[in-house]
Amino acid sequence: SDLTPPVSLSTVNTSQRTTFTLGDDYVKFGGVRVGAGGTITFTYQRNSSATAHHNPNSEGDFNGLQLVKVNSSPSINVQPTSMAVIAGNSAQLTANASGALPLFYQWQKGTNGVYVNSTDAGDVSGSTTNVLSFSAVTNLDAADYRLIVTNTFGGATSQVATVTVSDPSQRMGFSYSYPTNYSDWANAYIAGNGKLGIMVFCNPLNEAVIYNDRGFNMAKTGDRSFAQVSATDLATIKSNCAAGNFAAANDLAISSAQYHGGGEGNRHPGFEMLISIPPSGSVSNYSRTCDFRTGVITVRWSDGRGDWERKSFVSRKDGVIVQYLTAPSGGTLNCSFQLTTESGMSFPSSMIFTSLANPDYLNMRVNYPANTGSAGYEGVTRVVTSGGTRSVTGSILNVSNATSVILLTRSAKYYTNCVTQWNQQNLQTQLAAISTDYNTLLNGQIATHQAIYDRVKLDLNANTVDRAKANDDLLVMQKNSSTPVKALWERVFDAGRYYYLSSSSDQSPPDLLGMWTGDCNAGFGGFYHLDANLNLQIAGGNIGDMPEAMEGYFKINESWRADQATIALKLLGCRGMVGCGNTPGMAPGAALIANINTYYPYQYATGEEPWLLYPFWEHYLITGDTNFLQTRLYPLLKDMGHFYEDFLTLTDTNGHYIFAGSVSPENQPSNLAVSLLNNSTFDISGAKFALTALIQTCNTLGLDQGAGQG
Secondary structure: OOOOOOEOOOOOOOOOOEEEOOOOOOOEEEOOEEOOOEEEEEEOOOOOOOOOOOOOOOHHHOOEEEEEEEEEEEEEEOOOEEEEEEOOOOOEEEEEOOOOOEEEEEEEEEEEOOOEEOOOOOOEEEEOOOOOEOOOOOOHOOEEEEEEEEEHHHHHHOEEEEEEEHHEEEEEEOOOOOOOOHHHHHHHHHEEEEOOOEEEEEEEEEEEEEEOOOOOOOOOOOOOOOOOOOHHHHHHHHHHHOOOOOHHHHHHHHHOOOOEEOOOEEEOEEEEEEEEEEOOOEEEEEEEEEOOOOOEEEEEEEOOEEEEEEEEEEEEOOOEEEEEEEEOOOOEEEEEEEEEEEHOOOOOOOOEEEEEEOOEEEEEEEEEEOOOOOOEEEEEEEEEOOOOEEEEEEEOOHHHHHHHHEEEEEEEEEEEEEHHHOOOOOOOOHOOOOOHHHHHHHHHHHHHHHHHOOOOOOOOOOOOOHHHOOOHHHHHHHHHOOOHHHHHHHHHHHHHHHHHHHOOOOOOOOOOOOOOOOOOOOOHHOOOOOOOOOHHHHHHHHHHHOOOHHHHHHHHHHHHHHHHHHHHHHHHHOOOOOOOOEEEOOHHHHHHOOOOOOOOHHHHHHHHHHHHHHHHHHHHHHOOOHHHHHHHEEEEHHHHHHHHHHHHHEEOOOOOOOOEEEOEEEEEEEOOOOOEEEEEEHHHHHHHHHHHHHHHHHHOOOOOOOOOOO
């Protein structure tokens, strides 16, 4: 017999039994091969009291040593790894083991920690081999898997590998690449609840998450203002329009208003979180998905440590941004978090940013420029880890050897005394009261966001392969196809429904940007634009059965009522309401007229407010809710009835009322080069709707019936 390679025997006492573990080597003794990781036990028989080291290189060196037991139980040399698979695709889980032959294999499938033996059935084969194969993955295959290896001497169990199945029928956005520069923020995946929003992008080892808040508009230094136009000037403007002296009417409409701009400024991002993980080999198998039904953004990738997964969503139920980071199977999470800003956000240089950190919270505090009434805002992130340790370096929070991290974030804007507000730590107190269990938080999201989203679905019977393709791949397909790519148009519908719901709350609808931006210089201020944009943005809300989202639209319009009554009274001398053109939101004074200039004497776009009321009417037509009709729409329609009684005073030779002073938004006849004219279709159709709906409402409710009452 021989022993290969030599084994060092430690000092032992007479007749003491000593066990040696073999690492990557093996022993062949007495015709029996002991594999790597096995053990060999000798009984020392010599009469000598001790031997410092004995290196048996030949059979002769074994005099006095007797082999008592050879144990070569299985050992897992190559572990199976987790994977994310698109439904319908093939996949394999592979593991390798060593030990005394023969080896016996059994894969097990686990759900919630309960494991049962896998069998060869359906799309599954190889249940009793070291390779478990799926010919066409289905949702039923999504589970935890492990391999049990046994032989005569014992058994070994592999680490758990999780199979995640992305089902295209669930309607997701897919991307298999990531933006590498901050300037690519427009390619981020977004989530929100109408109040809070996030944008997720960049290299997963250096990920950037931009935080948005409905209240994040540049603080105002003064209010919009305008004069009380005299009755004489108003009559002159009307008579000039009626006579065709449009340029003179336009000039007087501008000069008499004495308009001065003000109010809150552009929509802006709040701040960003940088999530850094030390590299270990190259990043591979990257994917970024957005589950439109749940609002969960999932980032997956692999590197030298294994398979990673990171999830984010904005809870509609709990009003908090949730981020959940987990370590690869059998590994730990070492990472850092910092709240900061980017030059690409284009913040004014006079804004002050202070980033703070302690082991439990990150806090970004921001002062708006001077002359804004001590206005500011903040974001607070609560950091909770499972295992590991936390430490702080400056404004950076470091996490070491954790198995998971959950981040909970809220933000708030303070219009005055922001320092006092920060020091009260209200956000920290709020976050401390929220559950830190990811599944509990997700269940709340499913009960709210998903319950709303799932009410309507567009199914064009697109094929599964196309539904699993990345967004940009579908666009390329459509560009090269003369017929509709069904999966693309399903994706457009699903994404549009998702973005609308995610940027709506019961307090406000989406603005021009939804609610997301990575740059302070976003187009048109990111305001609510009321001449058509807002109506189009929420057009699917009523017929798409999302009253929870439409409530924000109704509420914000009601909040504008007082300001728009001021516009009508001061600029046109009328009761009722005139739309403001555009507005940053719900702050006091926000719905005063947005602009009055030579190109755009906006106070004469009188059809704007009726069009803003049309979705109210549509809601009634769909629901038949007469209480809504009477308590919420009727008062607004009655305001418009009063407006037209006061505004329509001139008639033409046929006795028809003239809209003397009328604007077609963003449109000007090229042969006149003047905007203030008569009888724009926009204004006439708006008036027709408002007055018709008012009459029908009164008849339905039995209001204002009889002479002189309507």
